[in-house]
Amino acid sequence: MALSKDGLFYLGKQFDPVEKKLLEQPVLYNPADLTTHAVVTGMTGSGKTGLCIGLLEEAALEGIPAIIIDPKGDLTNLLLHFPDLLSADFEPWIDPENARREGKTIQQLAEETAERWKNGLAEWGLGTEQIRELKDAVDFGLYSPGSSAATPVNILSSFESPDLPWNENREILREKISTIVTALLGLIGFNDIDPLRSREHILLSNILEHAWSSGKSLDLTDLIIQTQKPPFDRLGAFPVDSFFPEKDRLSLAMLLNNFLASPTFEIWREGEPLNIERLLYSPAGKARHSIFYLAHLSESERMFFVTLLFASIESWMRNQRGTGNLRAIIYMDEIYGYLPPLGNPPSKTIMLRMLKQARAFGVGLLLATQNPVDVDYKGLSNAGTWMIGRLQTDQDKQRLLDGLDSAGGGVNRQEIDRLISSLGKRVFVLHSVHAKKPLLFQTRWVLNFLAGPLTRAQLPALIPLTSTVPAQVSATSQTSVETTPQRQSGSTTSTSPYTAVRPPLPGGVEEYFLPNDLPLSEAIQQTGIPATAKVEQKGFVYHPALFAQATINYLARKYNLELNREVAALVQEPRGRTIEWDDCPWRSFKRSEITASPLPSAQYAPLPGWLADARQLNAYQQDFIEWVYRNAAIRLRANEKLKVYAPPEVSTAEFREQCAQAARSALQNEVEKLETLYQKKIEDLNRKIERAKSDVDDKENTYKQRQMEELATHGQSLMNLFGKRRATLSSSMTKRRLTSEAKDRLEKARLALEQLQKQLKEIETEKDRELKQIQDRWADVVNDEVEIPLSPYKKDIFVQQYGIIWMPYYTLLVDGQLREIPAFRRPA
Numbered sequence: 098m099a100l101s102k103d104g105l106f107y108l109g110k111q112f113d114p115v116e117k118k119l120l121e122q123p124v125l126y127n128p129a130d131l132t133t134h135a136v137v138t139g140m141t142g143s144g145k146t147g148l149c150i151g152l153l154e155e156a157a158l159e160g161i162p163a164i165i166i167d168p169k170g171d172l173t174n175l176l177l178h179f180p181d182l183l184s185a186d187f188e189p190w191i192d193p194e195n196a197r198r199e200g201k202t203i204q205q206l207a208e209e210t211a212e213r214w215k216n217g218l219a220e221w222g223l224g225t226e227q228i229r230e231l232k233d234a235v236d237f238g239l240y241s242p243g244s245s246a247a248t249p250v251n252i253l254s255s256f257e258s259p260d261l262p263w264n265e266n267r268e269i270l271r272e273k274i275s276t277i278v279t280a281l282l283g284l285i286g287f288n289d290i291d292p293l294r295s296r297e298h299i300l301l302s303n304i305l306e307h308a309w310s311s312g313k314s315l316d317l318t319d320l321i322i323q324t325q326k327p328p329f330d331r332l333g334a335f336p337v338d339s340f341f342p343e344k345d346r347l348s349l350a351m352l353l354n355n356f357l358a359s360p361t362f363e364i365w366r367e368g369e370p371l372n373i374e375r376l377l378y379s380p381a382g383k384a385r386h387s388i389f390y391l392a393h394l395s396e397s398e399r400m401f402f403v404t405l406l407f408a409s410i411e412s413w414m415r416n417q418r419g420t421g422n423l424r425a426i427i428y429m430d431e432i433y434g435y436l437p438p439l440g441n442p443p444s445k446t447i448m449l450r451m452l453k454q455a456r457a458f459g460v461g462l463l464l465a466t467q468n469p470v471d472v473d474y475k476g477l478s479n480a481g482t483w484m485i486g487r488l489q490t491d492q493d494k495q496r497l498l499d500g501l502d503s504a505g506g507g508v509n510r511q512e513i514d515r516l517i518s519s520l521g522k523r524v525f526v527l528h529s530v531h532a533k534k535p536l537l538f539q540t541r542w543v544l545n546f547l548a549g550p551l552t553r554a555q556l557p558a559l560i561p562l563t564s565t566v567p568a569q570v571s572a573t574s575q576t577s578v579e580t581t582p583q584r585q586s587g588s589t590t591s592t593s594p595y596t597a598v599r600p601p602l603p604g605g606v607e608e609y610f611l612p613n614d615l616p617l618s619e620a621i622q623q624t625g626i627p628a629t630a631k632v633e634q635k636g637f638v639y640h641p642a643l644f645a646q647a648t649i650n651y652l653a654r655k656y657n658l659e660l661n662r663e664v665a666a667l668v669q670e671p672r673g674r675t676i677e678w679d680d681c682p683w684r685s686f687k688r689s690e691i692t693a694s695p696l697p698s699a700q701y702a703p704l705p706g707w708l709a710d711a712r713q714l715n716a717y718q719q720d721f722i723e724w725v726y727r728n729a730a731i732r733l734r735a736n737e738k739l740k741v742y743a744p745p746e747v748s749t750a751e752f753r754e755q756c757a758q759a760a761r762s763a764l765q766n767e768v769e770k771l772e773t774l775y776q777k778k779i780e781d782l783n784r785k786i787e788r789a790k791s792d793v794d795d796k797e798n799t800y801k802q803r804q805m806e807e808l809a810t811h812g813q814s815l816m817n818l819f820g821k822r823r824a825t826l827s828s829s830m831t832k833r834r835l836t837s838e839a840k841d842r843l844e845k846a847r848l849a850l851e852q853l854q855k856q857l858k859e860i861e862t863e864k865d866r867e868l869k870q871i872q873d874r875w876a877d878v879v880n881d882e883v884e885i886p887l888s889p890y891k892k893d894i895f896v897q898q899y900g901i902i903w904m905p906y907y908t909l910l911v912d913g914q915l916r917e918i919p920a921f922r923r924p925a
Contacts, residue, residue: 106155109540114519124538128423130531131461138469139486144523146171148540157235162377162384163426170392170550176562177546180228184211190548203605217542228544236379236564238387242402246556246694249368255405257314274305279443280404285352324350373413393553404443414458424459433468452479474500485526554692595700603711607900609691611921624918633910637699643668644902645721650893656742678724684924730888738878764875775864782857789850796843803836
């Protein structure tokens with residue numbers, strides 16, 4: 098069937114949740130319903146991106162313009178429409194990693210993908226005719242704020258006085274000023290501010306209002322200067338210096354100036370202004386779909402730009418006549434963080450205003466998110482259409498249902514809950530205030546190839562697929578040269594022509610850019626150019642080389658060891674048809690470090706023949722893998738008794754310290770066991786010794802008493818003798834015997850005590866001896882070090898980066914002669 102019917106959008110076909118099958122009834126959506134806005138939500142893999150791309154395809158075919166905000170890089174796929182469905186068209190956009198995982202060449206996977214796309218379209222009654230219609234229906238533009246990878250965007254136009262009379266539109270313009278100032282302050286670190294309490298916001302807003310109300314425009318430099326010296330004396334009832342002291346204003350101006358002075362800000366001055374009319378329509382009046390790629394920006398930069406873009410859209414919108422038809426679509430792929438339920442980021446206020454007021458001007462917001470928990474459902478209550486895909490968790494579903502309930506609109510919670518629970522991939526619930534009840538549908542096959550998120554490095558290759566040409570971006574310190582010298586480590590040689598256009602690479606070959614991380618002053622010093630020489634920088638030139646980087650995974654379960662090692666090589670020129678990889682070591686990179694955009698206005702040397710041969714490059718890749726495998730063996734340091742193992746990256750000192758720590762821990766455990774064992778013995782002996790001492794004391798007292806009694810008996814006998822009384826001999830002898838017995842018992846008790854004390858000393862000596870033996874034994878174990886060879890399997894070697902890398906060189910005029918010197922750091 099045709100893509101559209103009577104001006105309706107063809108989204109797909111109805112889906113039977115009970116039978117789990119596709120029905121023949123098409124799902125047609127009235128684009129006028131988008132004036133009440135739409136929200137699309139679903140987890141990763143639900144088909145949310147495909148649904149939104151299909152909807153935008155329908156808008157394009159109906160000649161409806163759109164501004165598309167792409168924070169993640171998925172929406173660049175809107176440019177990948179190939180009417181001939183040739184594998185060669187798909188091949189540059191095939192992910193090499195997907196091909197590697199499937200064990201196929203990029204060419205093979207491209208052929209299979211082209212066939213799959215052709216068959217998928219045919220199943221929905223679509224084909225090359227519809228793709229050609231899409232290609233011709235609208236003009237496509239690709240913009241990269243803060244980068245020259247695509248068409249850069251000049252944000253300074255946001256500070257220009259709007260083409261609206263101040264007196265008649267002061268309320269609207271003050272809202273725009275507040276939005277711009279909030280975004281600007283957020284960029285320099287003032288987050289979640291209150292425009293009524295923030296003196297920074299009040300000062301900057303008054304400066305802009307002072308200029309705009311007089312019909313004057315400001316640039317950022319003017320704003321910084323007037324921050325220090327405002328063009329008015331008072332703010333409210335207070336003098337400016339009392340409300341915002343000069344010293345504090347200088348601090349604010351310095352923060353703004355840091356942004357202005359940053360080299361990265363230069364690109365924000367270049368390119369297309371935020372002229373919404375030009376973004377939505379070509380000079381000939383043809384509808385445009387303008388894609389803003391933001392994946393390369395930081396969170397604060399994304400927030401800054403999105404806020405400025407919405408402010409520009411709102412200003413344009415206010416200049417339009419009211420209409421009930423859909424005039425334009427504003428699509429944002431992932432609103433998480435921009436419209437939260439709590440907090441007040443710069444984007445939130447203006448997005449809420451647009452949700453409430455854009456309908457009257459025929460501007461429809463299409464907002465998508467995969468995080469249904471952290472969005473402002475009260476704000477989204479203005480959305481008349483919800484398309485709900487498969488959700489991650491039941492919590493997400495319940496939060497979505499709670500949000501729809503709180504937003505009002507007579508939602509049948511049980512019905513929506515039942516439908517959501519039955520969703521599969523590419524199946525969505527369509528809930529619209531314009532329909533009697535929600536329905537289930539499966540999205541149609543899209544005309545564009547869904548390649549997934551694209552990187553900034555891939556944007557230049559998309560430019561031929563657009564209707565615009567990127568503005569030329571130049572840095573003040575760089576000028577292009579028509580002829581530059583051949584590169585020979587900074588020596589002067591004859592000249593040869595380079596080109597300002599990057600040479601095309603063989604199909605399926607990755608492209609990288611070596612970072613320009615060597616400052617010019619260091620480069621000159623390293624090259625040995627005399628300090629007295631007159632040096633003038635003329636620009637940059639890139640020379641191609643082959644770059645390969647692999648990750649080796651080592652897994653040794655026996656040694657509880659798992660580690661990764663990266664190996665990289667950079668080849669500037671092979672020896673014949675072979676590469677001596679041992680002679681080409683290089684440092685490894687994270688992918689993001691070498692996939693950034695090239696330096697602006699740089700020139701390029703031609704590709705030598707060996708780099709232009711795709712078959713030879715594939716052979717070199719296999720050779721690189723073999724070389725990595727042959728040299729991948731490592732030797733582990735090991736202490737088997739301590740169960741300590743260390744890879745080569747661990748130094749000898751660190752390994753021995755690990756062994757020492759393990760030995761100390763083991764020693765401590767054994768010492769504690771020994772202490773526990775002997776502690777019991779010693780405590781038992783000490784208790785016996787205490788009892789023995791008590792026994793000795795008792796027997797000593799008894800012995801002394803017997804002695805006294807014996808003496809008393811002898812004394813009585815003498816008195817009886819001198820008193821001529823009869824002495825009792827038996828009584829005296831008895832006392833003598835008792836004293837002797839007491840003495841014997843005392844001596845035995847003392848002997849028993851001495852034996853116990855001797856045993857205690859022997860046990861303590863034995864304990865000390867065993868303790869020393871343990872310490873000596875563990876001291877020997879610490880030094881019991883061996884090396885164990887460890888080799889990976891070939892399947893554990895993964896090529897992470899492989900392709901042509903462009904190496905930057907400074908082009909200099911040294912004492913009137915052209916020279917080239919490296920603009921990159923070589924590995925140590």
